[in-house]
Amino acid sequence: xxxxxxxxxxxxxxxxxxxxxxxxxxxGNRDDTLDICQEVFIRLYERLDRVENVRRWLFSALKxxxxxxxxxxxxxxxxxxxxxxxxxxxxxxxxxxxxxxxxQEALDNISNYADEKDQVLxxxxxxxxxxxxxxxxxxxxxxxxxxxxxxxxADRLLRYFKSKGIQHIEDLL
Amino acid sequence: MNSAAxxxxxxxxxxxxxxxxKEDDQHFARRRKRGLLLAILKSIGEYGLFYGLALRxxxxxxxxxxGLSMAQSVAVTLATAAVVAASATGxxxxxxxxxxxxxxxMQPEQKSALEPLAEVKKNETSSVQxxxxxxxxxxxxxxxxxxxxxxxDEASAVRATDLxxxxxxxxxxxxYLTSLSNRSRTGNVAVILVGSVGKIGDNYVIxxxxxxxxxxxxxxxxxxxxxxxxxxxxxxxxxAGQLSDNL
Numbered sequence: 001x002x003x004x005x006x007x008x009x010x011x012x013x014x015x016x017x018x019x020x021x022x023x024x025x026x027x028g029n030r031d032d033t034l035d036i037c038q039e040v041f042i043r044l045y046e047r048l049d050r051v052e053n054v055r056r057w058l059f060s061a062l063k064x065x066x067x068x069x070x071x072x073x074x075x076x077x078x079x080x081x082x083x084x085x086x087x088x089x090x091x092x093x094x095x096x097x098x099x100x101x102x103x104q105e106a107l108d109n110i111s112n113y114a115d116e117k118d119q120v121l122x123x124x125x126x127x128x129x130x131x132x133x134x135x136x137x138x139x140x141x142x143x144x145x146x147x148x149x150x151x152x153x154a155d156r157l158l159r160y161f162k163s164k165g166i167q168h169i170e171d172l173l
Numbered sequence: 174m175n176s177a178a179x180x181x182x183x184x185x186x187x188x189x190x191x192x193x194x195k196e197d198d199q200h201f202a203r204r205r206k207r208g209l210l211l212a213i214l215k216s217i218g219e220y221g222l223f224y225g226l227a228l229r230x231x232x233x234x235x236x237x238x239x240g241l242s243m244a245q246s247v248a249v250t251l252a253t254a255a256v257v258a259a260s261a262t263g264x265x266x267x268x269x270x271x272x273x274x275x276x277x278x279m280q281p282e283q284k285s286a287l288e289p290l291a292e293v294k295k296n297e298t299s300s301v302q303x304x305x306x307x308x309x310x311x312x313x314x315x316x317x318x319x320x321x322x323x324x325x326d327e328a329s330a331v332r333a334t335d336l337x338x339x340x341x342x343x344x345x346x347x348x349y350l351t352s353l354s355n356r357s358r359t360g361n362v363a364v365i366l367v368g369s370v371g372k373i374g375d376n377y378v379i380x381x382x383x384x385x386x387x388x389x390x391x392x393x394x395x396x397x398x399x400x401x402x403x404x405x406x407x408x409x410x411x412x413a414g415q416l417s418d419n420l
Contacts, residue, residue, distance in 0.1 A: 009210065
């Protein structure tokens with residue numbers, strides 16, 4: 001029981017900021033965001049023994065809890081998940097959409113990161129625009145460690161793009 | 174910024190993959206991090222005071238760039254609690270000992286002098302009755318305990334005992350006193366003499382005390398100080414003289 005509690009604490013410590021950020025961008029309200037985050041991690045604890053990919057599970061769960069939140073708030077069971085998670089990627093067409101999908105796959109591919117914590121670090125700095133200092137405090141690293149790891153990840157991603165046939169990144173831009 | 178990092182940033186911006194979070198929201202998230210976890214743990218029934226302290230250590234370490242695991246944080250908290258408890262206990266014990274010192278127990282000379290005489294107490298004659306001079310002259314003897322040495326060799330204490338015994342015999346008579354170390358001649362004693370020889374700097378201090386066996390009260394005590402080079406024998410003689418005057 002204690003090891004499960006410790007595991008939850010450590011997962012929470014690493015993933016809380018990305019979950020918080022993902023919910024806040026949808027909900028827009030800090031207090032509601034905290035409530036949703038609390039619900040997500042309570043559900044994670046209840047299923048922790050069965051969860052294999054924590055990151056994937058958390059992002060799926062937070063979508064569900066956010067949807068429940070909107071349905072409850074609008075008192076409308078007909079709220080659609082697509083309405084809530086309106087994917088801006090749909091505005092891209094043809095080659096741009098394909099490139100975006102490939103890039104998203106690259107960002108989701110765990111082999112481009114040293115470990116799960118590295119992936120969280122990248123999300124915070126590159127996606128959520130966290131400063132190196134702020135990301136460091138969440139992850140128990142120093143600012144220099146965060147900067148170093150981020151550069152390492154960026155190099156790995158560029159090598160991944162090259163392996164997918166994109167020899168010059170400027171072509172993507 | 175490193176060129177690889179810059180390129181990735183541009184790619185993310187170009188394909189609208191970013192989800193920027195305002196700086197004050199970032200700070201808010203970090204400020205509420207531990208509190209939210211406490212709320213989660215309480216709602217699942219996994220919160221305890223000690224675990225709460227360990228969480229403080231866990232998050233404080235992260236804030237300064239040290240990535241402790243929860244197990245390590247628990248160990249650190251446990252060690253800190255043990256040190257604090259030991260220090261607090263030591264402080265309390267010291268305070269009690271300093272402000273409420275234990276009273277001195279009866280001196281061993283008195284006890285050891287009294288113990289062998291317990292069986293003869295019923296035959297003792299009160300020193301008060303004797304001094305009253307009521308016409309009765311009970312036979313009593315003075316019992317002398319060997320003097321103890323305080324910071325001196327045993328030979329000095331033995332010498333003082335012998336000299337005082339010798340002088341008292343001269344003053345009071347042979348049958349008046351007995352040495353209590355000689356168990357074959359305990360007899361009846363009404364008064365015991367205890368004493369010590371100590372050395373302070375260059376001086377010997379000879380201390381002697383008369384104790385009424387029946388009551389345990391001190392009858393008389395005296396001391397003489399003599400330099401190391403001085404006349405130790407005369408000092409013992411003076412002590413014996415004073416004792417004799419008060420017997």
